[in-house]
Structure formats: C-alpha cells, structure tokens
Amino acid sequence: xxxxxxxGLTDVARAAGxxxxxxxxALRGEDRVSEETRTYVxxxxxxxxxxxxxxxxxxxxxxxxxxGLVVRSAERSFxxxxxxxxxxxxxxxxxxxxxxxxxxxxxxxMKALDSLIGRHLAGLxxxxxxxxxxxxxxxxxxxxxxxxxxxxxxAAGIDTVSIDRASESIMVQAVLGEGHRHVAVTTxxxxxxxxxxxxxxxxxxxxxxxxxxxxxxxxxxxxxxxIFAQALREAIEDGVxxxxxxxxxxxxxxxxxxxxxxxxxxxxxxxTGFDGSGTFSSPLxxxxxxxxxxxxxxxxxxxxxxxxxxxxxxxxxxxxxxGELLRGRTLGPVARADDESA
Amino acid sequence: xxxxxxxGLTDVARAAGxxxxxxxxALRGEDRVSEETRTYVxxxxxxxxxxxxxxxxxxxxxxxxxxGLVVRSAERSFxxxxxxxxxxxxxxxxxxxxxxxxxxxxxxxMKALDSLIGRHLAGLxxxxxxxxxxxxxxxxxxxxxxxxxxxxxxAAGIDTVSIDRASESIMVQAVLGEGHRHVAVTTxxxxxxxxxxxxxxxxxxxxxxxxxxxxxxxxxxxxxxxIFAQALREAIEDGVxxxxxxxxxxxxxxxxxxxxxxxxxxxxxxxTGFDGSGTFSSPLxxxxxxxxxxxxxxxxxxxxxxxxxxxxxxxxxxxxxxGELLRGRTLGPVARADDESA
DNA sequence: CTGAAAGCGCTTACAG
DNA sequence: CTGAAAGCGCTTACAG
Numbered sequence: 001x002x003x004x005x006x007x008g009l010t011d012v013a014r015a016a017g018x019x020x021x022x023x024x025x026a027l028r029g030e031d032r033v034s035e036e037t038r039t040y041v042x043x044x045x046x047x048x049x050x051x052x053x054x055x056x057x058x059x060x061x062x063x064x065x066x067x068g069l070v071v072r073s074a075e076r077s078f079x080x081x082x083x084x085x086x087x088x089x090x091x092x093x094x095x096x097x098x099x100x101x102x103x104x105x106x107x108x109x110m111k112a113l114d115s116l117i118g119r120h121l122a123g124l125x126x127x128x129x130x131x132x133x134x135x136x137x138x139x140x141x142x143x144x145x146x147x148x149x150x151x152x153x154x155a156a157g158i159d160t161v162s163i164d165r166a167s168e169s170i171m172v173q174a175v176l177g178e179g180h181r182h183v184a185v186t187t188x189x190x191x192x193x194x195x196x197x198x199x200x201x202x203x204x205x206x207x208x209x210x211x212x213x214x215x216x217x218x219x220x221x222x223x224x225x226x227i228f229a230q231a232l233r234e235a236i237e238d239g240v241x242x243x244x245x246x247x248x249x250x251x252x253x254x255x256x257x258x259x260x261x262x263x264x265x266x267x268x269x270x271x272t273g274f275d276g277s278g279t280f281s282s283p284l285x286x287x288x289x290x291x292x293x294x295x296x297x298x299x300x301x302x303x304x305x306x307x308x309x310x311x312x313x314x315x316x317x318x319x320x321x322x323g324e325l326l327r328g329r330t331l332g333p334v335a336r337a338d339d340e341s342a
Numbered sequence: 343x344x345x346x347x348x349x350g351l352t353d354v355a356r357a358a359g360x361x362x363x364x365x366x367x368a369l370r371g372e373d374r375v376s377e378e379t380r381t382y383v384x385x386x387x388x389x390x391x392x393x394x395x396x397x398x399x400x401x402x403x404x405x406x407x408x409x410g411l412v413v414r415s416a417e418r419s420f421x422x423x424x425x426x427x428x429x430x431x432x433x434x435x436x437x438x439x440x441x442x443x444x445x446x447x448x449x450x451x452m453k454a455l456d457s458l459i460g461r462h463l464a465g466l467x468x469x470x471x472x473x474x475x476x477x478x479x480x481x482x483x484x485x486x487x488x489x490x491x492x493x494x495x496x497a498a499g500i501d502t503v504s505i506d507r508a509s510e511s512i513m514v515q516a517v518l519g520e521g522h523r524h525v526a527v528t529t530x531x532x533x534x535x536x537x538x539x540x541x542x543x544x545x546x547x548x549x550x551x552x553x554x555x556x557x558x559x560x561x562x563x564x565x566x567x568x569i570f571a572q573a574l575r576e577a578i579e580d581g582v583x584x585x586x587x588x589x590x591x592x593x594x595x596x597x598x599x600x601x602x603x604x605x606x607x608x609x610x611x612x613x614t615g616f617d618g619s620g621t622f623s624s625p626l627x628x629x630x631x632x633x634x635x636x637x638x639x640x641x642x643x644x645x646x647x648x649x650x651x652x653x654x655x656x657x658x659x660x661x662x663x664x665g666e667l668l669r670g671r672t673l674g675p676v677a678r679a680d681d682e683s684a
Numbered sequence: 685c686t687g688a689a690a691g692c693g694c695t696t697a698c699a700g
Numbered sequence: 701c702t703g704a705a706a707g708c709g710c711t712t713a714c715a716g
Binding site for chain 1: 348391393394395396397398399400401407408422425426429433438439440441442443450454456457459460461462483484591594597598601620621622624625626627
Binding site: 018019020021022025032033034037056058059060061062 | 701702703704705707708709710
C-alpha cells in the first residue's frame, strides 16, 4: 500500500480558492460562512481525502473531542460490557471514545494514565478493578474522572458508580441460609484489584459475623493455577462446604476443578460468583451469582462525567446501584453430618 | 476536585533555569544532555507534576507514539481476548495502545476511523467482525493496517491474520460425520460482519457439497431475539437435526432456547459454535466449537504491523492459523428415523 | 552540551 | 461573510 501523504487544511483551502480561516470554518460547519462556500469547501475536502488532524485541532482549540475509558481485562465480560455501553452513550453525544488498558502495576498505571492525560481528553471513566486509588487521584487532578465498580473511595473526592455494599451481605446470607458454616473465599491483593479486595474482605466480615469460619484462598490470576487449585483442594479436604468467589470467572474455574476432581456441586461443595454478566448468567452454567446492572451503571458513569465536563462543580457524587441475586444451581444446602461417610 | 492547570514545558524550563530546548531534550532522555541537567530537569518536572502534551509532541516530532486497535463488541470473549493480547505485545514495544470501537454502519465506521487516523497513530489493527472492507481500505491509505479475523480479503492488499479456511470444513465434516443431513446455519449480513458472513457461507457450501440440506436462520444480534427464536423453532419442527453457529455466543443462545423448549441436546438437536475463547471453551458448557489460537493470532498481528511501521514494503502478507476442533457434548449422532416417534 | 528560532496543522479573536 | 496573524505546546535542525 503506498501511503497517501496527508492532505492538509492548506491544500483544501488552496484548491477551494479560499483562506485557511474560511476553509477551517467551513469544514467545522460554522454558521458565519455562506452556505455556498461551506458545501463547496466540503466537496473539495472530500474529493481530496482530507482528514482533519485532531492533534492540531484539539491543540489549537483547546477543546477536547474525546473521552477516555480505562478498562483492564476487556476479556472479562463485565468490563467488556461496560465498555460497550459507555461507547453507545458517548456516541450519542457526538464525541469519540478512546479506550486504554490500565496497566498491572503502579508505574504502568501511571504511564497509561499520563498517556491519556497528555492527549487532553474531556474526561476519564475508570472501570478497572485493577486501578489503584492514587493513580485515579493523580488523573483527577487533571481532568474529570468517574470511577465505576469501586466501593468505598468516597474520601478521594472522585465521582463513583458502584454496586450496593449490601450485595456482598445478600450473597453471604444466601450461603449461610443453606447452612454453610465453613466457607472458602477467594482473595485478591488490594494493589491488584481494589474492587475484588473490597469484595472478599466484605465476604469474610459478613461470614464471620454470621458465625462461619473462613478459609482464604489467594487467587492471583493467570499463572498461579496450580497453587490455587492445590489450596482449594486442601480447603475442601479440611471441610469447607462452600466457595465464594469475587468474580464469575474464578467461580467457573472452581467449578471446572470440582468437576475434574469428581466433587459434586452443589451436592458436596457449593460455589458462588459475582457480576452475572454475559454468559456467566446463562442457565447453561447455572452459576449462583450476583448480577450487576451493568447498563444502568455505564449510563450513570457517562452522565456523571458529562456533567463534570459541562462544568458542574459540587462535591463528589456516589451513585449506588442495586443488583440482584441470581439463583443458579451451584448453591445448595450443606450436606448433613451423617452424610459425610456416604 | 479543583483541576490543576497544566504545567507546560515552559514552566519546567523556567523552574530549572534552562531553555525549553534543553528541558525537552532532558525529559526525552536524549544523550546529548549532561547527566546532571537531565536528572535535575526530570526532578523539577516531577515535582511540578508535568505531563507532556502528546498532541503537541506528536505534532512537532511527526513520530507517533501509539498504535490503534479497532474492536467491536469487546464484550465478546474473542475480541476481548485479542485486545488483551495485543496490549501485552504493544506494551513490550514501549508504545501506547488506543482502542476504539468500530461503529455499526458504514458512516459510523468511517467517522471512527477518521478519528483514529486524525490522531496520527503509527498503525492500526482492525479486529472487528463488524468492519467493512472499504472502511479498512480507506484507513490503509493513511497508515499501516492489519486485519485480524478476516478470511478472503487478499485482494485489498492489506496484511491479514486469519484462521484457516479449512476450519469451517472441519466443523462441517464433524457434523456430517454424525449423520446430520438436515442442518440449520445461523447467518449474518455481510455488511454487519464480514467475518461471520464468510463463515456461514462456507458452512452452507460445505454442507451442501456433503449432501445435506441447509436452512438459513438470520441472526442479527440484539433485538431480533423473538424472530430468531421463532425461525429456529420452525427449522427444528421441519426436521433440522443440527444447528451450526458462526460464533459461540449464538450457540449458547441456541442451547438456552433448546433447554427452554425441553429439546435435548445433542439427543434431539446438535449445536456447534465457533471461536472457543474464554468461558465458551469450558467443559461446564461443553460446547462443541472450533478454537482459534487467539494469542498467536494477536502476536502475528502486532508483528506484521510493527514490520510495516518499521518501513517494510513488500506485498500484503497473509498469516493463516490453524485452530482446533473442540469436541464438547453438544454434537452427537443424529437420532435414527425410528426414534422419531419416541 | 546548550539556546534561539522555525515549524508541526490547526483555530480563533480581530479587523474589515 | 472572509482574511491576515497570532498562538496552541511541543521538537529539532542549526549554530555555537
């Protein structure tokens, strides 16, 4: 492919026989240009294959044309769906959406954010479990930021959209309600995912408050499969009757392991997930999970952001959504003690 | 949050007592600056919270710092995983990755692409089933483009990474091998998804070549659920014994409908998918599908793109990958005629 | 090793 | 309604 050398505004102006000022105004559809000139210039531009240089345009006008979305693990249904919904909303507003992945550690996160900040976007939606608060605060000093999925960051003075903290409690009550008193909870380090960290600590707190003993099983994502499997196995052998996971993919992984080991679910061990988006909510899997109202959350995130972009001052807003317990087939009553020998 | 007014290079230079030229060179880590000056300026910049304006930097240097990735439906496992892998590769190269969704119709696609082109990226990877060839060709006149997931676009002179066209044949042979001779194929319009279009037409061709009759069931995505379900139902009542889908989510949808209708799979009707990424390949679902080597495909896409970015001329390259038939539990032998009354 | 100056491709008061 | 000119925040020959 022989690359076309970009035709610039100057080329369009010359070809149309007008000044660059007029060409610029015509192409931007300004009113103070004669209808005739406007369409003529537009035609010339189209025929020349002119594409406006957004960098230069943004730089000169000092008015951004895009909104940023930071997502980590787009392959996770929940974030992918958020991205999809946010896109729709941004489209409606006639702006562009630029997405970027978050970065795993703090330096990588800062680098990713600075790249976005340096492009001078109108605002930023951070929907990444993997995002440190300091990184978000850093970004927020430069442009409006909305955090989606985080729970307790009110202190930071950043707008948030999150799921009701009662969700974890509801989930725990469901598990306790089936008689489980010895429960495993999969964990994630706080610096890897604040969202997950808050989730599992809540699980732990509520479970203990309900009189259950809790076994923590670290789940660090890809790479620790063997360790995770072994820890899970040991927990089960030690008498755990239910496994609560902070996100659906982990729950599915647990289900697969149980299946592999020939351990019945929920006959012998119950399993719960969290998020309930996409295939994970399918009756085919039958996962007992907690469904977040993704669409509504995405809408709120964009609304909040656009309000700030529009200049809204006030204190940070925190939109809390209620989800719904999805009764699948993976949570059942704990096996009675006298069944243990069976 | 009171927004910080951006500190610019000029501020850094002044604070450091050097010229903007020197400040710029120091911050870019150029060699021709004294070690002392470099670290001093860097410290000042950090303390001032300086973030380089990428628009201005890119504009002035005429050397892009980011690569674009166009994905549609990031909530689909396959594209989400592609995005994730591409990100990793781009990170390794020290560049940024900017993602954008494709846009549904042609105008929207052009707009999305022009936004990316106008930001002068180093190159573009288009991994969107929803992307028209003309749109891709338009982009390719401006910057290096690699298409991933497309099959037969050799004519366009654009590099591609795709799955072996034999895949569809393998899938069809598996279905025929179980004795199915009356098969439904879910379809998608070419302008909505070239990838899917090529897939289902291949299915159709191979099935007919194998002596099977084919019923086409249009699947237009969200919104046509009712119509799709009805068409599927009718096809089954008309004697279809297998349903071949161009992508896993559709297959899952079919499985759910069958379940809802109390139709046994694969006892009465077999179902196959395509892609085999993420949860869709889980034994929990047991979907019979075709697994694409996503990771390898993403790597190839980035490699090809970076070669072009590096100036490689030559003709378009077409990397073809082989996938693997994933034998799940949703494809079984066709029920014998005398079983029909049962 | 450092600085003054030109320029990247646009937009936008300002003046007509 | 249109044009000449200044400027957005950087980088980079060019000259020292």
